[in-house]
Amino acid sequence: MKVYPTPKIRNIAFIAHGGSGKTTLAEAMLYNTGATNRLGKVDDGNTVSDFLPEEIKRKISISTSLVPCEYRDHKINILDTPGFADFLGEVRAAVKVADNALVVVSAVAGVEVQTEMFWEEAQNLPKIVFVNRMDRENANFYKTLDDLKDKFSGTIVPLQLPIGAEASFKGVVDLLKMKALIFEPGSGKYKEEDIPTDMMAEVESYKEQLIEAAAEGNDDLLVKYLEGEELTDEEIRTGIADAASKGAAVFVFCGSALNNIGVLPVMDFIVDCMAAPHAQTDQDMSGEPLAALVFKTIADPYIGRLNFFKVIQGEIKADSVVYNATKERDEKIGQILVMRGKEQQAVPEAKNGDIVAVAKLAVTATGDTLTVKANPIKLEEIVFPEPTLGTAIEPKSKGDEDKLSNSLQRLMEEDPTIRLEKNTETKQTILHTMGESHTDIIVERLQRKFGVEVKTDEMRIPYRETIRAQVQVEGKHKKQSGGHGQYGHVWLRMEPSEEEFEFGEEIFGGVVPKQYVPAVEKGIREAMAEGVLAGYPVTNIKAVLYDGSYHSVDSSEIAFKMAAILAFRKGMEQAKPVLLEPICNVEVEIPEQFMGDIIGDLNSKRGRVLGMEPCGKNQVVRAQVPLKEMVRYSIDLKSITQGRGKFKMEFDHYEEVPPKVAEEIIEKTKRERE
Numbered sequence: 001m002k003v004y005p006t007p008k009i010r011n012i013a014f015i016a017h018g019g020s021g022k023t024t025l026a027e028a029m030l031y032n033t034g035a036t037n038r039l040g041k042v043d044d045g046n047t048v049s050d051f052l053p054e055e056i057k058r059k060i061s062i063s064t065s066l067v068p069c070e071y072r073d074h075k076i077n078i079l080d081t082p083g084f085a086d087f088l089g090e091v092r093a094a095v096k097v098a099d100n101a102l103v104v105v106s107a108v109a110g111v112e113v114q115t116e117m118f119w120e121e122a123q124n125l126p127k128i129v130f131v132n133r134m135d136r137e138n139a140n141f142y143k144t145l146d147d148l149k150d151k152f153s154g155t156i157v158p159l160q161l162p163i164g165a166e167a168s169f170k171g172v173v174d175l176l177k178m179k180a181l182i183f184e185p186g187s188g189k190y191k192e193e194d195i196p197t198d199m200m201a202e203v204e205s206y207k208e209q210l211i212e213a214a215a216e217g218n219d220d221l222l223v224k225y226l227e228g229e230e231l232t233d234e235e236i237r238t239g240i241a242d243a244a245s246k247g248a249a250v251f252v253f254c255g256s257a258l259n260n261i262g263v264l265p266v267m268d269f270i271v272d273c274m275a276a277p278h279a280q281t282d283q284d285m286s287g288e289p290l291a292a293l294v295f296k297t298i299a300d301p302y303i304g305r306l307n308f309f310k311v312i313q314g315e316i317k318a319d320s321v322v323y324n325a326t327k328e329r330d331e332k333i334g335q336i337l338v339m340r341g342k343e344q345q346a347v348p349e350a351k352n353g354d355i356v357a358v359a360k361l362a363v364t365a366t367g368d369t370l371t372v373k374a375n376p377i378k379l380e381e382i383v384f385p386e387p388t389l390g391t392a393i394e395p396k397s398k399g400d401e402d403k404l405s406n407s408l409q410r411l412m413e414e415d416p417t418i419r420l421e422k423n424t425e426t427k428q429t430i431l432h433t434m435g436e437s438h439t440d441i442i443v444e445r446l447q448r449k450f451g452v453e454v455k456t457d458e459m460r461i462p463y464r465e466t467i468r469a470q471v472q473v474e475g476k477h478k479k480q481s482g483g484h485g486q487y488g489h490v491w492l493r494m495e496p497s498e499e500e501f502e503f504g505e506e507i508f509g510g511v512v513p514k515q516y517v518p519a520v521e522k523g524i525r526e527a528m529a530e531g532v533l534a535g536y537p538v539t540n541i542k543a544v545l546y547d548g549s550y551h552s553v554d555s556s557e558i559a560f561k562m563a564a565i566l567a568f569r570k571g572m573e574q575a576k577p578v579l580l581e582p583i584c585n586v587e588v589e590i591p592e593q594f595m596g597d598i599i600g601d602l603n604s605k606r607g608r609v610l611g612m613e614p615c616g617k618n619q620v621v622r623a624q625v626p627l628k629e630m631v632r633y634s635i636d637l638k639s640i641t642q643g644r645g646k647f648k649m650e651f652d653h654y655e656e657v658p659p660k661v662a663e664e665i666i667e668k669t670k671r672e673r674e
Contacts, residue, residue: 001068001070001075001338001345001347002070002347003347003348003349003350003351003354004074004075004351004354005351006276006277006278006351006352006353006354007276008073008074008075008276009074009075009077009276009277009351009353009354010074010075010076010077010099010100010270010271010274010275010276011077011079011097011098011099011100011277011310011353011355012076012077012078012079012098012099012100012101012102012270012274013079013081013091013094013095013098013100013101013102013122013125014026014078014079014080014081014101014102014104015081015083015091015094015095015101015102015103015104015118015119015121015122016083016103016104016105016114016115016118017083017105017106017109017112017113017114017115017118018060018061018082018083018084018114019060019083019106020083020104020105020106020109020112020115020132020133021104021106021132021133021257021258022061022080022081022083022104023042023047023049023050023061023080024041024042024047024132024257024258025102025104025130025132025257025263026047026048026049026065026067026078026080027039027040027041027047027048027049027257028188028257028258028260028263029069029071029076029078029263029267030048030067030069030340031188031260032069032071032188032260032263032264032267033069033070033071033267035048035069035070035340036048039186039258039260041258042059043059045059047341048065048067048340048341048343049061049065049067049078049080049341050065050080051065051341051342053448054441054444054445054448060082060083060084061080061081061082061083061087062082062084062087062090062441063082063087063090063298064079064080064081064082064090064091064093064094064296065079065080065341066078066079066080066296066308066339066340066341066355066357067080067340067341068338068339068340068355071267071271072268072271074271075354076267076270076271077354077355079094079097079098079355081094081118083114083118084114084437085113085114085117085434085435085638085643086433086434086435086436086437086438087434087438088117088121088385088417088434089384089385089415089416089417089434090296091118091121092121092382092383092384092385093295093296093366093382093384094295095121095122095125096293096295096382097293097295097310097355098122098125099125099126099274099275099276099277099353100125100126100127100128100270100274100275101122101125101126101127101128102127102128102129102130102266102270103115103118103119103122103127103128103129103130104129104130104132104257105129105130105131105132105144105147105148106131106132106133106136106144107131107132107133107134107136107139107140107141107144107254108133108136108137108138108139108140110143110144110147111144111147111148111150111151111152113642113643113644114643115151116151116644117643117644119151119152124247125247126244126245126246126247126274126275127247127250128244128250128251128252128253128266128269128270128274129148129156129250129251129252129253130253130254130255130257130262130266131144131145131252131253131254131255132254132255132256132257133256133257133258134162134165134166134169134254134255134256134261134262135166135167135169135256135258135259135261136166136256137166137167138166139165139166139169140165141161141162141165141254145158145252148250148252152250154249154250155213155216155243155248155249155250156249156250156252157206157209157210157213157249157250157251157252158175158206158209158210158251158252158253158254159174159175159176159210159240159251159252159253159269160172160173160174160175160252160253160254160262160265161173161175161199161202161203161206161254162254163180163182163196163199169256169261170182170183170261171183171190171261171262172253172254172255172262172265173195173199173203174265175203175206175207175210176210176233176236176237176240177192178195178203178207179192179193179194179195180192180193180194180195180196181193181262181265183255183259183260183261183262185256185259185260185261186259186260187260188260188261188263188264189264190264210236210240211225211231211236212225213239213240213243213248213249213251214231214235214236214237214238214239214240214243215231215239216239216243216248216249217239217240217241217242217243217244217246217248217249218235218238218239218242218243221235221238221239237272240273241272241273244269244273244274244275245273245274245275245276246275251269251273253265253266253269276353277352277353277354278352278353288313288314288352289313289314289371289372289374289375289377290311290313290314290315290316290322290370290371290372290377291311291312291313291314291369291370291371291377291379292309292310292311292312292314292316292322292369292370292371293309293310293312293367293368293369293379293382294307294308294309294364294365294366294367294368294369294370295308295309295310295366295367295382296308296366297364297365297366297413297414298414299410299413299414299449304359304360305359305360305361305413306337306339306357306358306359307357307358307359307361307364307365307366308339308355308356308357309355309356309357309358309370310353310354310355311350311351311352311353311354311355311356312352312379313352313377314352314372315349315350315351315352316333316336316349316350316356316370317333317336317348317349318333318334318335318336318346318347318348318349319333319334320333321333322370322371322372323370323371323372323373323376324361324363324364324368324369324370324371325368325369325370325371325376325377325378326365326367326368326369326378326381327363327364327365327368329362329363330373331361331362331363331364331370332361332362333358333361334358334359334360335358335359336348336349336350336356336357336358337356337357337358337359338356338357339356339357344357365413366382366413366416367381367382367416382416384416384417385417385434386417386419386648387417387418387419387432387433387434387438388432388433388434388435388633388634388646388647389432389433389434389435389436389438389439389632389634389635390421390430390431390432390459390631391430391431391432391433391439391456391457391458391459392428392429392430392431392456392457392458392459392460393429393430393431393443393454393455393456393457394428394429394454394455394457395452395453395454395455396453396454396455397453400452400453403450403451403452404429404446404452404454405420405429406450407446407449407450407452408420408431408446410449410450411442411445411446411449415442417433417434417438418431418432418433418442419431419432420432423459423460423462425462425537426459426460426461426462428457428459428460430459431456434634435634435635435638436635439456443456458631458632459631461581461582461627461628461631462536462537462582463534463536463579463580463581463582463657463665463669464531464536464537464538464539464540464579464580464581464654465531465532465533465534465536465537465538465539465572465577465578465579465580466496466538466539466540466541466577466578466580467494467495467496467541467571467572467575467576467577467578468496468575468576468577468578469495469496469574469575469576470493470494470495470496470575471493471494471495471571471574471575472491472492472493472494472546473491473492473494473567473568473570473571473574474489474490474491474567474570475488475489475490475491475492475563475564475565475566475567475568475570476488476489476490476563476566477489477559477560477562477563477566479559480554484553484554485551485553485554486554486556486558486559486562487550487551487554487555487559488516488519488548488550488555488556488558488559488560488561488562488563488564489512489548489549489550489563490512490520490545490547490548490560490563490564490567491545491546491547491548491567492524492543492544492545492546492564492567492568492571493543493544493546494541494542494543494544494568494571494572494575495541495542495575496540496541496542497540497541497542498540499540499542500539500540501524501525501528501539501540501541501542501543502541502542502543503521503524503542503543503544503545504542504543504544504545505517505520505544505545505546506544506545506546507545507546507547507548511547511548511549511550512545512547512548512549512550512560513550513555515557516550516555516557516560517545518557519557519558519560519561519564520545520560520561520563520564521545521564522561522564523560523561523562523563523564523565523568524543524564524565524568526561526565527564527565527568527569528541528568531572531577532569532572532573532577533577533578533579533662533666534579534665534666534669534670535669535673536579536669538572539580539654540580540654543568543571545564548560548563578656578657578662579656579657579662579665579666580654580655580656580657581626581627581628581654581655581656581657581665582626582627582651582653582654583624583625583626583627583651583652583653583654583655584624584625584626584627584630584649584650584651584652585622585623585624585649585650585651585652586602586607586622586623586624586625586630586633586647586648586649587620587621587622587647587648587649588602588620588621588623588637588645588646588647589615589618589619589620589645589646589647590618590619590621590637590641590644590645591617591618591619591641591644591645592617592618592619594640594641594644594645595612595619595621597640597641598621598637598640598641598645599621601636601640602621602623602625605625605626605629605630605633606625606626606629606658606661607623607624607625607626607629608623608624608625609621609622609623610622610623610624624652625649626655626657627651628665630649633647633649634647
């Protein structure tokens with residue numbers, strides 16, 4: 001593949017709800033440009049972009065693939081993204097480096113949940129829509145068009161109308177050319193014919209909408225249009241190109257990606273009308289110092305780590321040295337690689353606006369900026385979504401702990417939406433992910449790539465114990481076994497406290513020598529590690545040493561520490577111990593129609609709803625909910641809202657567990673520890 005200058009580059013992210021046909025559309029474009037000699041199929045597991053074993057097995061995209069193709073002396077960098085919320089991070093990274101978005105919508109299903117989510121992710125990009133699966137049963141272009149207009153704001157205008165539908169779908173009317181394009185299924189080729197007479201009235205109506213959108217895309221044309229003058233075909237083309245590249249209008253195409261119908265006109269439109277890099281700013285960035293954003297990292301089994309990046313300004317050459325402004329380290333660039341799925345082709349350089357990859361960089365990671373040391377630039381990093389599901393993970397083989405840890409670190413380099421937490425209190429390693437599917441795939445990849453078999457479990461809750469009454473208790477440690485014995489004797493006053501732990505002493509007359517007081521405090525702190533109800537750490541207690549006795553020979557620090565432990569445990573039993581649980585502040589954002597169900601669900605989780613407020617088209621519900629009830633909330637929320645909800649939460653405070661719930665927790669904990 002040759003090196004393309006900026007005006008000849010089109011970076012476009014394919015986004016859609018899973019199963020709409022993004023990957024199949026990319027496959028058709030590759031075939032039409034001669035990049036492949038056959039139309040790969042997702043069901044057959046032989047597409048260029050879905051090459052990971054987990055993708056082939058599930059027949060879905062789980063990772064963004066870069067699949068460039070060359071068409072009419074242009075390079076179209078297709079970013080084929082996943083279509084499921086669990087892989088939102090992949091979509092967000094792709095959108096960050098794309099200059100345009102192509103939204104694939106099924107003519108059968110219409111606008112679906114992830115269509116809406118990913119449209120919002122790409123809200124600042126110029127977009128076009130490809131209504132796919134026009135040859136399927138129950139396909140309805142006009143219903144899908146109404147769905148698009150209903151769900152999304154702005155000017156949404158068809159550039160094509162379908163000829164036939166379902167099994168009789170054979171081509172499209174091009175409203176710009178005013179011709180019928182009749183396709184030869186599979187080949188992608190078409191012949192131009194006159195528009196069927198029975199469609200002319202409908203065609204004229206939609207052509208007028210197209211002219212209006214073209215006029216709105218160009219100020220000079222708008223003046224002419226409003227003055228009642230007729231626009232020429234060339235002016236309409238200019239207006240459409242301006243509107244498309246600036247994102248002033250969204251133009252709609254239709255076809256069948258699987259049968260390669262309607263694909264070539266989309267490719268022509270991408271080349272003729274969609275934005276080249278920096279088209280919206282009209283700035284030539286090619287002569288500026290290098291600044292490149294790393295948006296993706298993968299571990300290639302043959303050449304090691306691969307970093308994908310977009311050259312935001314300047315250019316980058318093979319066999320050069322660049323400066324990682326994020327890590328403040330020099331990096332040696334070897335080959336510059338054009339990636340097409342898993343295939344690699346070396347090029348001598350990459351121009352401003354291009355998307356390429358480089359192997360074996362020492363410290364570079366996703367989100368980093370590559371620049372020049374003499375004039376360093378640091379680009380805005382990608383803000384990845386926070387994971388929402390926590391799962392305990394451990395190796396099946398006890399000796400694999402280090403191997404698991406190292407393997408997860410490698411996966412985290414590839415996927416910034418993974419978080420790892422080692423909870424010393426619950427003695428669990430918690431894998432935080434975007435959802436169940438995300439977790440399942442990570443488990444599979446750990447075994448496939450690193451040979452680590454793991455087992456998963458629900459994360460334990462870090463409960464606490466405290467007291468609700470004041471007590472005075474005695475602790476005496478006395479041991480005689482020849483020679484020096486052990487003797488320590490204390491009286492403690494224990495009571496609830498606002499602080500995690502307070503210690504005081506009110507000793508008079510030297511009944512407990514000063515040198516033993518720190519040992520008493522140490523004993524209490526050690527005893528607080530394990531409460532009497534279920535062995536959870538103790539908190540919010542004040543302990544005062546106010547009396548005791550000692551032996552001039554047998555007393556020691558260890559003896560007083562043991563006496564304090566005995567007194568503390570006795571005090572915990574007598575001072576009305578209770579179980580505390582972590583309470584989280586939760587914000588749930590959902591479409592208004594789900595408000596009642598969400599509030600009801602939060603109430604059923606022992607939550608307290610604190611308030612509601614609008615957020616764009618959605619509503620945000622604020623509540624405080626026990627962490628125990630939120631462990632699998634991402635799954636519940638997805639079920640209630642059909643995937644349209646999102647939430648965030650953070651720990652706020654500890655609160656007493658209701659007696660009946662506490663009883664169940666204590667019994668369960670005791671069973672697990674037996």
